[in-house]
Amino acid sequence: MIAPRKPRKPRKPRKPRMISINSKATRPPSRARAWSLWLLASSAAFLSACWETDMCDPGQIVKDTVCYAPPPPPAPAKEGGADVVDTFGKTCSTQSDCADGNATICGAPQLPMCTQINCQAGEENEGVCPSGWTCLLVPPNPSVCLKQ
Numbered sequence: 001m002i003a004p005r006k007p008r009k010p011r012k013p014r015k016p017r018m019i020s021i022n023s024k025a026t027r028p029p030s031r032a033r034a035w036s037l038w039l040l041a042s043s044a045a046f047l048s049a050c051w052e053t054d055m056c057d058p059g060q061i062v063k064d065t066v067c068y069a070p071p072p073p074p075a076p077a078k079e080g081g082a083d084v085v086d087t088f089g090k091t092c093s094t095q096s097d098c099a100d101g102n103a104t105i106c107g108a109p110q111l112p113m114c115t116q117i118n119c120q121a122g123e124e125n126e127g128v129c130p131s132g133w134t135c136l137l138v139p140p141n142p143s144v145c146l147k148q
Contacts, residue, residue, distance in 0.1 A: 063141065071095070071105050071117065087114040088130050089147060102128065103145070117142040 056067035072095060087101025091113055098106045098114035105115050118125045119135035120143040129135050129145035137143040 072099065073104075086130070088116070088133060088145065090114040105144075107144070111146075113147075115145045117144050119143050119145050 055065075056062050059070060060067040061070050062068075086103075087098050088103040090098065090101070090103070092098050092106035093108050093112060095104075095106050098104050101114065103114035103116050105117050107113060107115055116125050116128050119128050120126065120137055123143060132148055133145045134148050135143050136146050
């Protein structure tokens with residue numbers, strides 16, 4: 001005689017399958033996704049609340065998120081009809097190396113030579129670049145005389 005079968009255990013329900021991207025139904029976000037979204041939103045809120053629109057002291061210039069003292073004003077022409085010393089292209093390491101001529105800005109360390117800024121048409125030193133030099137403007141920086 002054949003022994004009677006044992007009753008089967010009920011099957012566990014299957015996990016829902018992944019829904020395709022194009023499907024209208026979506027599954028709820030996972031706990032990790034919810035935490036990462038919360039972290040992203042709170043970080044953005046804190047950063048925007050702490051952002052300063054003017055991070056420098058009055059009179060300073062911002063360049064690449066660093067505050068610098070403004071460059072000295074161009075040296076005036078010497079009295080008595082004496083010509084101003086041509087310092088364009090003179091090697092320099094500090095602003096004082098260029099202070100006695102017509103190129104009062106030292107571009108060190110990236111450009112270790114005396115030059116002049118604000119040389120575009122309509123700016124305070126318009127047309128100051130000598131022959132063989134060109135005035136280049138790369139916003140947000142001021143225009144600058146560069147050797148060709």
